[in-house]
Amino acid sequence: MAEPTGQWRCSGASVVGRSHEREGSGCQDVWCMCRSNNGTGGVLAVCVCDGAGRAKNARAGAELVSSSLARWLATHFDRALFEPEDALYEAIFEVREAMGQRAEQSRESLDDYACTVVAVATRDDGQWVAWHLGDGGIIVQFADAARVLSPPKRGEFANVTYFITDADAYEQVDRQSSRTCAEAVPPLGFALFTDGVESRLILRKTGAVAPAVPRMLGWHESADEEQVSNAVRYNLQDVLRDPFGDDCTLVLLRWRLNSVPIDPVGEPDEQVV
């Protein structure tokens, strides 16, 4: 892998789906970003969660899981990269323990906090790890093309998917990394999203990626994270959001050359959105 000559940038937004807007139930998508530097280079970890429609505390579950998993990946990046099975098992175990404690305190069940997981962690040397459970997905951008890295994980039917609270959650997680990836070169970017925007970004029949994805990732070349996040929010609200659809989250990670580093030294710097 090449020596770092820049840094990973991250922007994104969640907007309430029109169906939840009409019901007044609020947005049940949450995403969290966590930066760290453990001595082997700066790590940026992002986790996007979509609270299950059936779950009583869907948003609380999505908040808990997204922040716990982003922090876990930022802190234990090397383990996730080199010991992927043990790391994934441990991360899911820890997150479910935290969920179980929360549920017990409120005399509720684990399933009341059910949510999906879309997570990517990248390091400044170009190494990366991706975990995905349930619907939503991940697109990866290389210099020559963007492709679907992890498509929505559903059962046979459109309203059946997998959640971190499922007994077989560990088996169902799609785990990939720079060590298992067919492309030898480091990626330029990742787009993580929930099912509310999936149908506008991936053509299901062919798996083709919408031209909008590389263009949006490219915004990081000349705009700062806040500007890109504002643009993502605007586009989710006014362009990508389906008239009858679910909540929408889109997070863009992009390698930016020669950028002024964001100081990640010390404890992981966490931001929940």
Next chain:
Amino acid sequence: MSDDLMRIRQEELVVNPSNRVPIALCLDASGSMSGEPMKELNEGIRLFIEAVRQDPVASSSVEACVVSFSDQARTEQDFQTLANVVDWKLAATGGSTNLGGGVNLALDLLERRKEEYKRAGVDYFQPWLVLMTDGQPTTSEHISAGSRTCNMEQQGKLVVFPIAIGNAAELSTLAMFSKKNQPLRLKGLNFRDFFQWLSRSVSRWSQSRPGEKMPLDVEGIKGWAEI
């Protein structure tokens, strides 16, 4: 970068077909259905189509087919989104009640449709089978057809609504087609309320999101079924 340069155009996004809800109406067209029962059944189907069409999501999601059974099972209408339906009229053709043949044909059509969805990259919900009869089966095919529907239902691959019309249809026979939804007897010839209920239920189903529980409108059932 200016805000204008950070606006996505619709042409830069992809368009996928809407998710589909396939529903097979498997209807008795034996001699005993002629006259008033068939007239009311057709009116119920007409109201069903009209109600689904008025729902912006369901009109592009719900696809129905009609299978009739008497001496033979017959495809009256192959799968179509209801937005495209011109007029569906069923006629009683007389003769016996090949209930099992009708159910097997409806299941075959559902399976074929699912394969078409997969080839075309269309996502779909669990198929529904609505079974309505006013008599007793005159062949033994309903035994194998019943175990087929129950197997699919048990695997979460089918939702079955067995409905008896009049007193000649035995609920115990219809119970062979579903372990989850007990068979219900229509109040008189109240097809209209049944199909209105069906359209409301399938419209809600077509808008359900992953992981969402979608209980049946039990109160609504009281409007058309003898409970």
